[in-house]
Amino acid sequence: MINLLNLSAGDNILFSGIIYTARDQAHKRLAQDIGKGKKLPFDIFGSVIYYCGPTRACRGKVIGSCGPTTSSRMDEFTPLLLKKGLKAMIGKGRRSREVVAAIKKHKAVYLLAPAGCGALVSKCVKQAKPVAYPDLGPEQILRLEVENLPLIVAIDRMGRSIYG
Amino acid sequence: MRVIDSEKIKRTVAQLCFRSNCFLRPDVLAKIKLAYKNEKDKKPRQALGQIIENAKIARCEKMALCQDTGLPIVFIEAGQSVVIKGDLKRAVLQGVVKGYKEDCFRESIVSDPLVRGRSSYAGAVIHTDIVRGDKVKITVMPKGFGCENKSFLRMFLPTTKVQEIKEFVVDSVKLAGPDACPPYVVGIGIGGSADYACLLAKKALLRSVLVSKGAARSLERDLLNRINKLKIGPMGLGGKATCLAVNIETYPTHIAGLPVAVNISCHALRSATAII
Incomplete structure (x- = not known):
């Protein structure tokens, strides 16, 4: 398995492993749970979060279309999650200055998945299991097992960014 | 009846x-294939290749x-x-x-x-x-709302120079940056009322991206060149293709105003039509 923390901004990788989907409302709840001192629905220490809300799995498929959503909407919650040990985030687009600083401080990494290519990404998902917040529908947290997911390192642990 | x-x-x-x-709309796919052919830089070319592959998988598997x-x-x-x-x-x-x-x-x-x-x-x-x-x-x-979130409306003065409108459009795309799945198609509505300009901008996205016609043709071409000079590129990875097409729709407006609306579409510009 690739050590995500050894990567540099601009690197192309094929990632295999476990990732957790979480987008707007799931982030809000994770932050609330942390605020209340509650146990999180998955072990965030060393984990990878994928900003994604897939379509439903159809005709015997593991998952539906599942590309990344715009990462910057999660910016306000990200420093807190990084503080709790989040290791990597996968999404699309830029991050705020605060997030870049937090990535550097906590030695994490931010990666880009093929944006607008949800059908292509679905081919890399071997297993999908609901983990938390089923009432959020497509925004619930899923545990995905992915194989050879093509990613680009956008911000590395030194805070270097491909967006300058 | x-x-x-x-x-x-x-x-x-x-x-x-x-x-x-x-x-994926055939006109949009044709533009993306053309952009792929013209791109020499490895990273944006790879991103365009993924978009073409994605369209193929979606079509074959009847998946979104x-x-x-x-x-x-x-x-x-x-x-x-x-x-x-x-x-x-x-x-x-x-x-x-x-x-x-x-x-x-x-x-x-x-x-x-x-x-x-x-x-x-x-x-x-x-x-x-x-x-x-x-x-x-x-x-x-x-x-999709990644790109819908990057919409803009500005009520210009009737004496505004076209140059200012151009800057407004280019700045709108600059603000969208790599976040809303470039290469984009930029729909622009000029004229009407505030609400109608927004509707025109959206309707402009329904027009084929392969044809540029009408009074705003030269403006469309000029804006396309300016936007592509931003070098945002597919997924924000740089290169030639930041924008696939600029489509403008115009309508009569009031002597006191000049509404301009920008409605950006991601590369997955989707629409289908039927006549009953």
Whole structure:
């Protein structure tokens, strides 16, 4: 398995492993749970979060279309999650200055998945299991097992960014 | 008078939801293939290659091109010699729910914008127009919100120089940056009222990206060049293709104003049309 923390901004990788989907409302709840001192629905220490809300799995498929959503909407919650040990985030687009600083401080990494290519990404998902917040529908947290997911390192642990 | 059953409208809308979400528009695909051919830089070329591959997988597997199956925007041009049997609006809304449900698209609509809550398929946006004839033309455009969030409207002064409008458009794309799935198609509405300019900008996205015609043709071309000089590129990875096309629609406006609306589409510009 690739050590995500050894990567540099601009690197192309094929990632295999476990990732957790979480987008707007799931982030809000994770932050609330942390605020209340509650146990999180998955072990965030060393984990990878994928900003994604897939379509439903159809005709015997593991998952539906599942590309990344715009990462910057999660910016306000990200420093807190990084503080709790989040290791990597996968999404699309830029991050705020605060997030870049937090990535550097906590030695994490931010990666880009093929944006607008949800059908292509679905081919890399071997297993999908609901983990938390089923009432959020497509925004619930899923545990995905992915194989050879093509990613680009956008911000590395030194805070270097491909967006300058 | 020609009678059309609302059930037929419902079935057609459902089918258009499927077609628009799973099959990338041929004109858009042609532009992306052209951009791929013209790109020499490795990273943006790879991203364009993924977009082409994605369209192929979606088509073959009848799967949504993008997980954001959007807020469905439905345009209806009803011929004035047509009588609809039943409830037209209800048929359209039900058609969307039917199509989205059957094809496992995403429940991306919240019934209350402030309370939010559990999302569903209910709440497509409908624009109707009465036209001559005895046909009904229906277009479904699933609009993703990554790019819809990058929309802008500005009410310019009637004495504004075209240069300022150009800067406004280019700045709008610059603000969208790499976040909304470039290469983009930029729809622009100029004229009318504030609301109508926004509608024109969205309608501009329905026009083929392969043809540039009308009075704003040279403006379209100039803006396309300026936007591509931003070098945002596919996925923000640089290169030549930041924008595939700029489509402008204009309409008469008030002597005191000059509304300009920008509606950006991601590379997965989706729409499908049927005539009943």
